[in-house]
Amino acid sequence: MPTIYEKRTYSVVVGQMAEVVRLYSTLGWPALEAGGFSKNLIGYFISDTGELHQLVHLWRFESDEDRREFWRKLFADSDFMAFAKQLRPLVKTQGNQLLLAAPWGPQP
Numbered sequence: 001m002p003t004i005y006e007k008r009t010y011s012v013v014v015g016q017m018a019e020v021v022r023l024y025s026t027l028g029w030p031a032l033e034a035g036g037f038s039k040n041l042i043g044y045f046i047s048d049t050g051e052l053h054q055l056v057h058l059w060r061f062e063s064d065e066d067r068r069e070f071w072r073k074l075f076a077d078s079d080f081m082a083f084a085k086q087l088r089p090l091v092k093t094q095g096n097q098l099l100l101a102a103p104w105g106p107q108p
Helices: 017-034 064-075 078-090
Strands: 004-012 041-046 054-061 091-100
Touching (some): 054 064
């Protein structure tokens, strides 16, 4: 099976993006790195035009089984979950999209 990419889009409560950035910088990212979870991350992005107040992150997985195991382990990580507990009230909605790379052009 080809590599799977997962795009997660969080719509942040208007006026709370600075707090989301602070939480990710001080708690979220350190927990991801310490737990070895950052190796699957392609990148985090903050919307600048179009639909605003969005935090988008893109992840790479070798298979759907790999993806499910990754999220199971991450959600069992106490440091990450302490961060998530503070983040969740700042998020209005979450959208997940699984993507496959097109067979032409550069592969992420």
